[in-house]
Amino acid sequence: MAYKKHVLICGGTGCLSSKAGTIAENIESLLVEKGMTEDVQVIKTGCFGFCEKGPIVKIVPDNTFYVEVKPEDAARIVEEDLIKGEKIETLLFRDPVTKKRVEDSDHMDFYKKQQRIALRNCGLIDPENIDEYFGNRGYQALGKVLTEMSQQEVIDEMKLSGLRGRGGGGFPTGLKWQFALNNAADQKYVVCNADEGDPGAFMDRSILEGDAHSVIEAMAICGYATGATKGLVYIRAEYPLAINRLKKAMAQAKEYGMLGDNILNSGFNFDIEIKYGAGAFVCGEETALIHSMEGERGEPTSKPPFPAESGYWGKPTNVNNVETLANIPEIILNGGQWYKGIGTEKSSGTKVFALAGKINNVGLVEVPMGTTLREVIFEIGGGIRNGKKFKAVQTGGPSGGCLTEKDLDVKIDFDSLTAIGSMMGSGGMIVLDEDDCMVAVSKFYLEFTVEESCGKCTPCRIGNKRLLEMLEKITKGNGTMKDLELLKELSETIKDTSLCGLGQTAPNPVLSTLNNFWDEYVAHVKDKRCPAGSCEDLLTYSINDKCIGCTACARVCPVNCIAGKVKEMHVIDTEKCIKCGACYDKCKFGAIDRG
Template identity: 85%
Template sequence: MSDKKHVLICGGTGCLSSKSRQIADNINTVLKEKGMEDQVEVVLTGCFGFCEKGPIVKIMPENTFYVEVKPEDAGRIVEEDLIKGDKIETLLYRDPKTGTRIHEGENMEFYKKQMRIALRNCGLINPENIEEYLGNRGYMALGKCLNEMNPQSVIDEMKLSGLRGRGGGGFPTGLKWQFAANNSADQKYVVCNADEGDPGAFMDRSILEGDPHSVIEAMAICGYSTGASKGLVYIRAEYPLAINRLKKAMDDAREYGLLGKNILGSGFDFDIEIKYGAGAFVCGEETALIHSMEGERGEPTSKPPFPAESGYWGKPTNVNNVETFANIPEIILNGGEWFKSIGTEKSSGTKVFALAGKINNVGLVEVPMGTTLREVIFEIGGGISNGKKFKAVQTGGPSGGCLTERDLDTPIDFDSLLAKGSMMGSGGMIVMDEDNCMVAVSKFYLEFTVEESCGKCTPCRIGNTRLYEILDKITKGNGTLEDLELLKELSETIKDTSLCGLGQTAPNPILSTLDQFWDEYVAHVVDKRCPAGACTDLLQYSINDKCIGCTACARVCPVNCIAGKVKEKHVIDQSVCIKCGACYSTCKFGAIDRG
C-alpha cells in the first residue's frame, strides 16, 4: 500500500468555476518547490456534493475536510497540514448550531444521513483515470455477468432489486430490460438518457463528471442481458466537462478491452457512441429522444409500440437515465436482495437530489428512499437561509408540485409524493421561503414548459400557453375569480389530453399551488395584492411616520418620484413610481412600506 498522502480536490463544474483547478496547480507548484512531489498526489475528483461550501479539498488518509478553499490557501495547506500535520482551523467547516469546527465530512449534518450508491465514487477517484475506477471494484460487475451469469439471470437480479427508473417515470428497470430481451432482432440498442433538463437539476451531470465508467459498465451489462451490441449516450451539448470525461473513459475502456469486440474474452461485443442534444426539455421523453438521435425533430410519439419493441431505427431499444445505470454495478456485485433492503417496500435503494433554492446547504445529496422531506431540508439542508420561514418545496421540477409545512414528514418515495400531488421526477428539489410568491412560482414553471413544448399536440401547445397568459394576467393585477376556476378546469383538461409526459404534468405546479395556497391566489385577484411582495405590478411603496427626512430615498430614486424637504417626512408620487425598490433597500429607518 502506498505511503503517499492524497489531496483530493473537487473537480466538478461548480468548483472548477470557483478555481479548484488553480488550487490544484498551486498545491503542485508548492510541493515541487519543497521537493515533495513524490510524497503527495494531488487528484481532481468529481463532485463532493456539498456545493454550498466549495471548492472542497480533502486530505487523505487523515480524512481532513477543508471548505471554501481559495487558490491562495495552497501554501498554507502544504506548510501547515502536509508538512507539519496541523489542521488549518479557518478552512474547516463550522457547525452553524454549535460553532465548533468539524474535521471530517462524515461528521457534518450534511453527510450524516446520506448513503452514497449512485454517487459512491464521486469525490473519491480521478474520473479520468480508469485504474482508479478499477481499484474500486470497477468492471467487476461486468466480469461477473460475463463469467458467472447468463443474460436472464442478470435480468432476474434486476427484478429482485426493485430498482425503478430514476429519470422520473419510476418504471421497474428489470421489467423494462425483460421487454427488450424478449424482442428478437438483428440489432438492439441500449440508450443512456443524459439529457437533464429540469431547472436546478444537476444529478446526471455530476455522475458523468465524477464517475463515467460506472455508466459505461452498466450499459454493457444491460447490453449483455438484453442482447444489444450497441450503446448510445444522448447528452446535452451544454455539458462539456461531462462529455470530455465520458469520451476519455470510453477510449480507456476500449484500450483495456472493456468495450468493443470480444469483451474480456467472452465473445460479447458492445460499444458506445455519443449523440448530442441541443437542450430540449421534451427530449427527456424517450420517444422524442430517439427521434432526435435519428436526426428528426425531438417530438414524442404515442405508445405502443414502446422503444423495447420499436425504438432507435425501429429496433428494440432500452432507455435508462444516468442515475439508474449508476446503481447497476453495485446491484450485481452485492445482489438484488441487498439493494431491496434499502429504502421502502415499493421504492428500493437510494435517490439523488439536487437540493437548491432558499436553503443553507445547497448541493447534491443521496439518501435512502423513505427519508422524509423534513430530514432532507432541515438536517441535511441545514434549514432555510437568512433566518426566513419555510414556505414550500417543489419536487419533480416543472412536472412536480409544491408541498408545504404540513407535508414535511412525507417519506420521499415514488408513491408517497404522487399521493401528495407532486412527484419524484429526476430529483430536483427547490426550497422556497416566505418571500416566494406561489402564483409567480407557477408562472415561472409554465413559462419554462411553454418554451420547451415541442408543439406537436394542441393541448400542450395551446393549452399551456393559455395557462401562462392567465397567470401573467393575475400577477399583473388584472385577474378575476373566474380566472381561478378556468385555471383549474384547463389544467385538468391538459393533463388528460396531452400526448406525452411534458404536457400531462405541466399543470401540476398550478394545481398543487391552487390547492395549497388558494388564499394567495385570491389575494392577487380580489385584493390586487401579492402577500409575498414578489409581484412587482402589485407592489406599492409608501413612506410611513418613521421618516426623518434624511433624503436618502430621494437621492437613489431613478425617476425622481420622491419629494420632501430635509428633516421632513417625504412622499412618493404613485403615478410616477416604477416600483424598482431602490428606496426600500436604501432606507435604514424602516420608513418605507412595501405592500
C-alpha cells in the same frame, strides 16, 4: 506509489468555475518546490456534493474538509496542514445551526444521513484515471455477468432489486430489460439518457463528470442482458466537462478491453457512441430522444409500440437515465436482495436530489428512499436561510408540485409524493421561503414548459400557453375569480389529453399551488395584493416612521417621486412611483415598506 496523504480537490463544473483548477496547480507546484511529490498526491475528483461550499479540498486519510477555498489558500494548506499537521480553522465548515467549525465530513449534518450508491465514487476517485475505478471494484460487475451469469439471471437480479427508473417515470428497470430481451431482432440498442434539463437539476451531469466508468460498465451489462451490441449516450452539447470525461473514459475502457469486441474473452461485443442533444427539454422523453438521435425533430410519439419493441431505427431499444445506470454495478456485486433492503417496499434503494433554493446547504444529496422531506430540508439541508420561515418545496422540477409544511413528514418515494400532488421526477428539489410568491412560482414553471413544448399536440401547445396568460394576468392584478376556476379546469384537461409526459405533468405546479395556496391566489385577484411582496405590478412602496430624513432614497429614485427635507420624514408619490425598488434596497433603516 504509497503516498502518505492525498489532496482531493473537487473537479466538478461548479468548483472549476470558482478556480479549483488553479488551486490544484498551486498546491502541485508548491509540493514540487518543497520536494514532497513522493509523499503527497493531488487528485482532481468529481463533485463532492456540497456545491454551496465549493471549491472543496479534502485531505485524506484524516478526512479534513476545507470549504470555499481560494487559490491563495494553497500555500497555507501545504505549510500548515501537509507539513505541520495543523488544521486551518478558517477554512473548515461552519455549521449554520451550531455556528461551530467541523473538521471532517463524517461529522457534518449534510453527509450524516446520506447513503451514496449512485454517487459512491464522486469526490473519491480521479474520473479520468481508469485505474482508480478498477481500484474501487470497477468492472468487476461486468466480469461477473460475463463469466458467471446468464442473460435471464442478470435480469432476474434486477427485478429482485426493485430498482425503478430514476429519470422521472419510475418504471421497473428489470421489467424494461425483460421486454428488450424478449423482442428478437438482428440488432438491439442500449441508450443512456443524459439529457438532463430540469431547472436546478444537475444529478446526471455530476455523475458523468465524476464517475463516467460506472455508466459505461452498466450499459455493457445491460447490453449483455438484453442482447444488444450497440450503446448510445444522448447528452446535451452544453455539458462540455461531462462529455470530455465520458470520451476519455470510453477510450480507456476500449484500451483495457472493457468495450469493443470479445470483452474479457467472453465472445460478447459491445461498443458505445455519443449523440449530442441541442438542449430541448422534451428530448428527455424516450421517444422524442430516439427521434432526435435519428436526425428527426425531437417530438414524442404515442405508445405502444414501446422502445423495447421498436425504438432506434425501429429496433428493440432499452433507454435508462444516468442515475439508474450508476446503481447497476453495485446491484450486481452486492445482489438484488441487498438493494431491495434499502428504502421502502415499493421504492427500493436511494435517490439523488439536487437540493437548491432558500436552503443553507445547497448541493447534491443521496438518501435512502423513505427519508422524509423534513430530514432532507432541516437536517441535511441545514434549514432555511437567514432565519426565514419555510413556505414550500417544489419536487420533481416543472413536472412536480409544491408541497407545504403539512407534507414535511411524508416519506420520499415514488408513490407517496404522487399521492400528495407532486412527484419524484428526476430529482430536483427547490426550497421556498416566506418571500416567495406561489403564483409567481407557478408562472415561472409554466414559462419553462411553454418554451420547451415541442408543439406536436394541441393541449400542450395551446393549453399551456393559455394557462401562462392567465397567470400573467393574475400577477399583474388583472385577474378574476373566473380565471381561478378556468385555471383548474384547463389544467386538468391538459393533464388528461396531452400526448407525452411534458404536457401531462406541466399543470402540476399550478394545481398544487391552487390546492395549497388558494388564499394567495385570491389575494392577487380580489385585493390586488401579493402577500409575499414579490409581484412588482402589485407592490406599493411607502415610508414609515423609521425614516430619519437622510435623503438616501430620494437621491436614488430615478423618477424623483420621493419628497422631504433633510432630517424630516419623507413621502413617496405612489402615482409617479415605477416600483423599481431602488429606494427599498438603498434604505439602511428599514424605513421603506413594500407590500
